[in-house]
Amino acid sequence: MLPFPIRNPHLLDHLVPFVVTTPRNREALDLRPFGVSLHPDGEIDPLRVASQGFLDLLHRLDGLTFGPEGMPMPRWVFYDCSELPGAIYGLARPAATLWPEATALFQVPAGYQGLVPLSMYIAIPMAHRGVWFGHNLASAAPALRVAGMRGVDLGGLGSLTKGLALRAFGVRHFWGATQWDSDALFIHCKFGPLRLATAWTPAHSEPATLTYGFDVTDTSLRASMGDTTVAIARPAADFWIRAGDTEAMIALQDRIEAGERFVIPGPPRREGDTQWTPIAVDADAAPLAPGLDPRRRGLGPGLGDPLTP
Ligand SMILES: CC(C)(COP(=O)(O)OP(=O)(O)OC[C@H]1O[C@@H](n2cnc3c(N)ncnc32)[C@H](O)[C@@H]1OP(=O)(O)O)[C@@H](O)C(=O)NCCC(=O)NCCS
DSSP, X not given: OXXXXXXXXXXXXXXXXXXXXXXXXXXXXXXXXXXXXXXXTOEEOTTSGGGHHHHXXXXXXXXXXXXXXXXXXXXXXXXXXIITTSEEEEEEEEGGGXXXXXXXXXXXXXXXXXXXXXXXXXXXXXXXXXEEEEEEEEESHHHHHHTTOOSOOOTTHHHHHHHHHHHHHTOSEEEEEEETTOTTHHHHGGGSOEEEEESSOTTSSSSSEEEEEEEOOHHHHHHHHTOTTSOOOOXXXXXXXXXXXXXXXHHXXXXXXXTOOEEEOSOOEEETTEEEEEEEXXXXXXXXXXXXXXXXXXXXBSSSOTTOO
């Protein structure tokens, strides 16, 4: 139960939180974000063989969600780029009470007694304390709807997972990367206007990727989970980028590299299969958040206190 209204309060009746990280990293996390406790079986240590069953299912969740996007993660990416340096936070349901459609979709092995992860958020600490890079958001809710699961409303699962995870990780300044045609942009925009660090990104395997950031505050987190009592100021759009319009992305990237600043002020709009994303000129050319702006330092060195033995 959260201390403020959210879009779908029943989610936390159906699902329980888990975290995957090393015991040492766990000390630096808030394992009761907004007072929501982990399930007793919800602390998963990737250094232990006993975690394998759960991690197999987490890999399955990635395959079900990112497989169709063409970006499923090899197992070593999970280990090297999230479980060891950062953390994975998500919502799960005990196998014993899992809905039959989900048991079939996840191919839960007979006899498995643990939690089955239905959503996850992965982030990696950047070089300055409090600055994190969002690596992966996955929710099985859409796949379960397609698989025919009815009667259980999992709407809002992706948004709730990202909001709780950012609080659990202690993120102060967030960066992420996503594609201009991604459904997930509807979620990312719930946190408030997104500052653009790139609009065209050849360093990524999908150059039509944007790099976006925002400051993580109580207000941004509550808004992301659907608390309509908090208000976020959003500038009006100056122009729109059509997903697929690489010339417009490259032109915007040129302007960013020349020192202009832009935000995505609000959610995209869909016209048929085409996604349009609003862009507002940041007339003050405010510096980017720490981590990616050479003019702003972070809060200190990385995750945790390096001086603590
Ligand atoms: C993207 C993903 C996490 C969404 O999960 P989810 O549980 O459906 O997320 P939520 O229900 O919290 O939010 C989805 C929001 O997007 C909106 N949305 C999605 N597609 C939309 C569309 N075509 N038009 C309008 N709104 C749309 C929904 O209406 C909802 O907003 P609402 O809460 O205001 O109604 C899930 O589909 C997924 O795992 N996708 C594959 C992996 C991926 O792309 N991850 C993100 C990488 S950056």
